[in-house]
Amino acid sequence: NAGVTQTPKFQVLKTGQSMTLQCAQDMNHEYMSWYRQDPGMGLRLIHYSVGAGITDQGEVPNGYNVSRSTTEDFPLRLLSAAPSQTSVYFCASRNYLDRDGYTFGSGTRLTVV
């Protein structure tokens, strides 16, 4: 049981490049979310999904797109990377009954130069 798997672990992008951060979970969780963590700001919600085909914006959605075509996968797309998107990105998932709370991936450290 792998839990929540994020790839890549590290990435360096040039300003203006696009990329996709991958997130996959094998726990059949309905709910999935993306967060970014910045020094002094804590973790902030980017986008979330309550099931396949359903997504919504969080606190800081600008510059990011998501889709949820399967229960297992929830990729985060950076459309045109900016230095302000330098951060650590975490994906998380939970069962809708929420008996165990959220499970987090190990994170992707992204640097935009």
Add this chain to the structure above:
Amino acid sequence: KQEVTQIPAALSVPEGENLVLNCSFTDSAIYNLQWFRQDPGKGLTSLLLIQSSQREQTSGRLNASLDKSSGRSTLYIAASQPGDSATYLCAVLYGNNRLAFGKGNQVVVIP
């Protein structure tokens, strides 16, 4: 908007002392509260989950209480050890699947 505050931001204690970490939230309409541990450069590890109907949860040396009406939770770590050194994050689940985090309590346990 739900806001979560953790006090103190940082603390150091000698090994063996009990740790008391505080978390407060502004909107009492929460589904649950979750405490996490984060080591430097690592992900979040769930420690305890308290449902909104519960008053406390315990796991080994850890005990977390919840007073939803006053918007407070406290995490107690008994007989602290150097391995307890980490950042502890409090998060509340509210609204439509939204998890709001505090900025953390950075703990150093001195041998």
